Amino acid sequence: MEKTINITLKVWRQAGPKAPGRFETYKLDNISVDASFLEMIDILNEKLVGEHNEPIAFDHDCREGICGMCSLYINGHPHGPDTEITTCQLHMRKFSDGETITIEPWRSAGFPVIKDLMVDRGAYDKIIQAGGFISINTGGVPDGNALPIPKPHADEAMDAAACIGCGACAAACKNGSAMLFVAAKVSQLALLPQGQIERKARAKAMIAKMEELGFGNCTNTGACEAECPKAVSISHIARLNREFLSAKFAD
Amino acid sequence: MMQEQATAKGTAIDAKIPEGPLAEKWTNYKNHQKLVNPANKRRLDIIVVGTGLAGASAAASLAEMGFNVLNFCYQDSPRRAHSIAAQGGINAAKNYPNDGDSVYRLFYDTIKGGDYRAREANVYRLAEVSNSIIDQCVAQGVPFARDYGGLLDNRSFGGAQVSRTFYARGQTGQQLLLGAYSALSRQIGRGAVKLYARHEMLDVVIIDGRARGIIARNLVTGRIERFFAHAVVVGSGGYGNAFFLSTNAMGSNGSAAIQMYKKGAYFANPCYAQIHPTCIPVHGDYQSKLTLMSESLRNDGRIWVPKKKEDAEAIRAGKLKPTAIKEEDRDYYLERRYPAFGNLVPRDVASRAAKERCDAGFGVGSTGLAVYLDFADAIARLGEDVVRARYGNLFQMYEKIVDDNPYKTPMMIYPAIHYTMGGIWVDYELQTSVKGLFCIGEANFSDHGANRLGASALMQGLADGYFVLPYTIQNYLADQIQVPRMSIDLPEFEEAEKAVNDKIDKIMSIRGNRSVDSIHRELGLVMWDFVGMARDKEGLRQAVEKIKDIRKEFWANVYVPGKPDSLNVELEKALRLADFIEIGGLMARDALQREESCGGHFRIEYQTEDGEALRDDNHFSFASCWKYTGEDSEPEMLKEMLDYEFIKRQQRNYKA
Numbered sequence: 056m057e058k059t060i061n062i063t064l065k066v067w068r069q070a071g072p073k074a075p076g077r078f079e080t081y082k083l084d085n086i087s088v089d090a091s092f093l094e095m096i097d098i099l100n101e102k103l104v105g106e107h108n109e110p111i112a113f114d115h116d117c118r119e120g121i122c123g124m125c126s127l128y129i130n131g132h133p134h135g136p137d138t139e140i141t142t143c144q145l146h147m148r149k150f151s152d153g154e155t156i157t158i159e160p161w162r163s164a165g166f167p168v169i170k171d172l173m174v175d176r177g178a179y180d181k182i183i184q185a186g187g188f189i190s191i192n193t194g195g196v197p198d199g200n201a202l203p204i205p206k207p208h209a210d211e212a213m214d215a216a217a218c219i220g221c222g223a224c225a226a227a228c229k230n231g232s233a234m235l236f237v238a239a240k241v242s243q244l245a246l247l248p249q250g251q252i253e254r255k256a257r258a259k260a261m262i263a264k265m266e267e268l269g270f271g272n273c274t275n276t277g278a279c280e281a282e283c284p285k286a287v288s289i290s291h292i293a294r295l296n297r298e299f300l301s302a303k304f305a306d
Numbered sequence: 307m308m309q310e311q312a313t314a315k316g317t318a319i320d321a322k323i324p325e326g327p328l329a330e331k332w333t334n335y336k337n338h339q340k341l342v343n344p345a346n347k348r349r350l351d352i353i354v355v356g357t358g359l360a361g362a363s364a365a366a367s368l369a370e371m372g373f374n375v376l377n378f379c380y381q382d383s384p385r386r387a388h389s390i391a392a393q394g395g396i397n398a399a400k401n402y403p404n405d406g407d408s409v410y411r412l413f414y415d416t417i418k419g420g421d422y423r424a425r426e427a428n429v430y431r432l433a434e435v436s437n438s439i440i441d442q443c444v445a446q447g448v449p450f451a452r453d454y455g456g457l458l459d460n461r462s463f464g465g466a467q468v469s470r471t472f473y474a475r476g477q478t479g480q481q482l483l484l485g486a487y488s489a490l491s492r493q494i495g496r497g498a499v500k501l502y503a504r505h506e507m508l509d510v511v512i513i514d515g516r517a518r519g520i521i522a523r524n525l526v527t528g529r530i531e532r533f534f535a536h537a538v539v540v541g542s543g544g545y546g547n548a549f550f551l552s553t554n555a556m557g558s559n560g561s562a563a564i565q566m567y568k569k570g571a572y573f574a575n576p577c578y579a580q581i582h583p584t585c586i587p588v589h590g591d592y593q594s595k596l597t598l599m600s601e602s603l604r605n606d607g608r609i610w611v612p613k614k615k616e617d618a619e620a621i622r623a624g625k626l627k628p629t630a631i632k633e634e635d636r637d638y639y640l641e642r643r644y645p646a647f648g649n650l651v652p653r654d655v656a657s658r659a660a661k662e663r664c665d666a667g668f669g670v671g672s673t674g675l676a677v678y679l680d681f682a683d684a685i686a687r688l689g690e691d692v693v694r695a696r697y698g699n700l701f702q703m704y705e706k707i708v709d710d711n712p713y714k715t716p717m718m719i720y721p722a723i724h725y726t727m728g729g730i731w732v733d734y735e736l737q738t739s740v741k742g743l744f745c746i747g748e749a750n751f752s753d754h755g756a757n758r759l760g761a762s763a764l765m766q767g768l769a770d771g772y773f774v775l776p777y778t779i780q781n782y783l784a785d786q787i788q789v790p791r792m793s794i795d796l797p798e799f800e801e802a803e804k805a806v807n808d809k810i811d812k813i814m815s816i817r818g819n820r821s822v823d824s825i826h827r828e829l830g831l832v833m834w835d836f837v838g839m840a841r842d843k844e845g846l847r848q849a850v851e852k853i854k855d856i857r858k859e860f861w862a863n864v865y866v867p868g869k870p871d872s873l874n875v876e877l878e879k880a881l882r883l884a885d886f887i888e889i890g891g892l893m894a895r896d897a898l899q900r901e902e903s904c905g906g907h908f909r910i911e912y913q914t915e916d917g918e919a920l921r922d923d924n925h926f927s928f929a930s931c932w933k934y935t936g937e938d939s940e941p942e943m944l945k946e947m948l949d950y951e952f953i954k955r956q957q958r959n960y961k962a
Binding site: 071087091094103104105107108115116117122123124144169170176177183187188193194196197200203205206210243244 | 382
């Protein structure tokens with residue numbers, strides 16, 4: 056027999072960006088522990104629709120932990136109690152029978168609520184648009200093997216590039232800082248020979264945009280690293296700080 | 307030597323394949339096509355729908371060239387497109403490992419892998435531009451895997467005997483998409499691309515026989531909006547979610563394809579759907595999607611089921627562990643049946659072989675619908691650290707979902723719908739049968755024939771977006787430089803918007819007692835049971851009727867809460883489901899008419915003595931092109947004949 060649990064949910068409901076929000080309580084019985092957290096919400100939403108009520112709005116898409124769209128703050132943790140996973144990979148076996156589970160949207164000045172558990176993370180796109188790229192056009196580039204890259208550099212760049220842009224770092228941070236997100240991109244490109252030419256300009260432009268968009272500063276609490284579903288290390292923030300300072304000194 | 311040519315004639319479908327020898331066609335085309343000069347590019351607007359590998363690379367490249375681009379995605383950011391979930395890698399004919407690869411071999415493997423149902427000229431071009439894609443991505447800062455000398459590393463993949471697959475751990479799609487996204491972001495930042503995130507295309511607007519814009523719904527406000535462009539490019543991905551359960555993202559849909567189809571674009575080969583052999587098996591009726599485990603796992607994992615039925619039964623009952631089964635009592639059925647390719651046979655072959663063993667009673671897992679993918683030998687040979695370095699993130703994903711440690715006990719896998727080779731018909735220029743309407747990436751039907759090889763989807767999406775469409779679209783736009791920007795108040799825009807609003811009002815007014823998902827699950831079951839891995843005439847006839855009933859049920863009994871003019875996820879799903887029902891019908895009809903087995907399309911009636919797909923080149927060497935004829939009339943099927951001028955078609959053989 057499949058193991059099931061009974062749970063109580065306290066879910067943040069908010070009709071729109073300007074509307075006042077509140078917690079609603081829902082009870083769900085006989086939830087399979089093999090169901091994913093989002094499948095549990097699907098079950099609740101099916102129930103709500105069946106009762107001709109509006110379902111809970113939440114962001115999700117790939118449901119395999121890579122698109123970065125899911126974004127729930129569960130029992131006080133971005134992406135819930137498990138480590139190195141996104142909400143869509145969280146399974147109900149991580150909760151116990153009779154437990155009350157609190158679900159909120161990301162709470163951060165940089166991510167305004169759109170509806171219920173859905174937030175606007177357009178700010179992260181804007182930070183990338185400010186400099187998170189190498190300025191080359193399609194075509195006319197050198198052969199892929201023209202520039203050898205030491206394997207440790209390529210591997211570390213890949214560690215940073217694993218960021219999925221979900222926003223858990225800023226949501227976890229008491230300062231609402233997006234430093235880990237910015238650091239992941241700056242660090243990836245600073246480690247690669249292709250990224251050298253715009254290295255200084257990139258660090259300055261991305262930091263400036265981050266500050267302009269209302270994200271806070273980093274005070275090294277490490278909450279971002281602890282909650283990051285892809286385990287992006289705060290050592291990248293250290294590299295970002297070095298990049299930024301050396302760019303400033305060069306001015 | 308060519309085999310006997312198929313005889314059906316009388317089609318007006320012209321793929322516009324350039325003259326000349328195979329290896330010179332693309333060069334000839336580029337040398338003679340029309341171009342648009344820089345001053346005129348600024349005056350031309352192009353809509354690109356979709357921000358996956360195809361859409362993002364096309365939008366970025368077109369904007370770099372100087373066109374004004376409007377780019378749409380339904381997600382909150384272009385970086386979320388489902389290309390991001392591709393794991394294993396991207397093929398290219400670089401021959402860096404010096405193992406005998408070439409453009410011709412990549413072309414040949416792709417044509418053969420597609421079971422000789424793709425156009426030679428398109429596939430050759432794909433192989434030809436593959437190397438440029440790798441160079442482009444490296445230049446963007448994509449952190450591909452490298453060896454200790456600092457050069458790019460390659461792995462092997464199903465359907466090939468060379469190592470030509472470039473990869474970035476198990477996240478190749480993510481890294482390639484983020485590369486395209488960074489190029490796109492740069493163009494958004496400089497104002498050359500206007501991004502419309504959380505917008506969903508709901509119709510294409512045709513003026514004087516040419517695509518001139520789209521109608522889209524702002525998913526946040528619910529507002530219906532009009533957009534003009536001189537040309538429309540759609541890269542909206544595949545329609546695998548017609549099966550409800552698939553490895554696609556929850557929002558992946560076939561609606562843009564159906565809108566194009568209803569406006570005159572042919573829907574080609576809808577029945578060619580790929581069932582991926584290595585997915586995590588279904589576990590409950592609340593399940594929302596299936597998770598793929600990269601095919602790259604088949605490089606080192608060995609697939610098996612118990613040799614004895616009683617062992618399989620004991621495993622299903624939870625009385626026996628797989629690790630307790632002795633080597634001689636295991637059936638490594640792919641190695642047994644296909645000694646030359648072993649566990650690396652193409653996806654369709656591996657999927658059917660798994661189904662065959664499970665149907666015969668040797669399946670494992672609680673449902674009996676699973677086979678083992680075992681790494682014990684690889685761990686013994688290479689050490690756990692090497693296996694972890696190669697597949698660590700996949701093993702972690704598996705463990706989080708299934709709660710089982712694949713380093714200690716074999717993974718369980720089963721086939722699932724993954725990719726659709728069929729799609730909107732396009733000519734050599736990637737233009738649909740509607741002028742000014744282009745279709746790229748998985749959304750079109752062009753390069754994979756009846757089956758796609760692993761690591762070829764990323765290649766095709768980026769080939770279309772970086773290196774093909776940006777050329778071919780100019781051949782069309784060169785004639786459009788005198789066309790001024792049109793007003794979105796023209797009657798054609800007004801009518802298209804009204805039709806969209808009428809459809810939404812109709813859905814909202816039904817107020818029945820079925821949720822969208824409950825009807826979608828019902829459709830999915832019909833698709834899996836009758837239009838899935840093994841199809842036959844009787845089942846497909848039933849499917850056509852059942853899908854008609856589901857269509858009636860939807861339009862009579864669906865319930866969508868909330869208001870249309872606000873954020874309404876149920877309405878979004880309902881609009882997509884209405885189109886999946888149409889696609890399901892097309893898939894079943896197409897599978898019914900194709901009385902042969904080829905690639906991902908397997909008809910039980912047409913197989914060799916040892917159970918392999920049996921093609922019929924005399925009668926079915928064509929792309930079936932379905933033409934919309936109206937809401938309540940049967941679609942008409944046209945044929946684009948596939949003439950094989952350059953290679954000899956053979957029965958696919960992965961045994962020796």
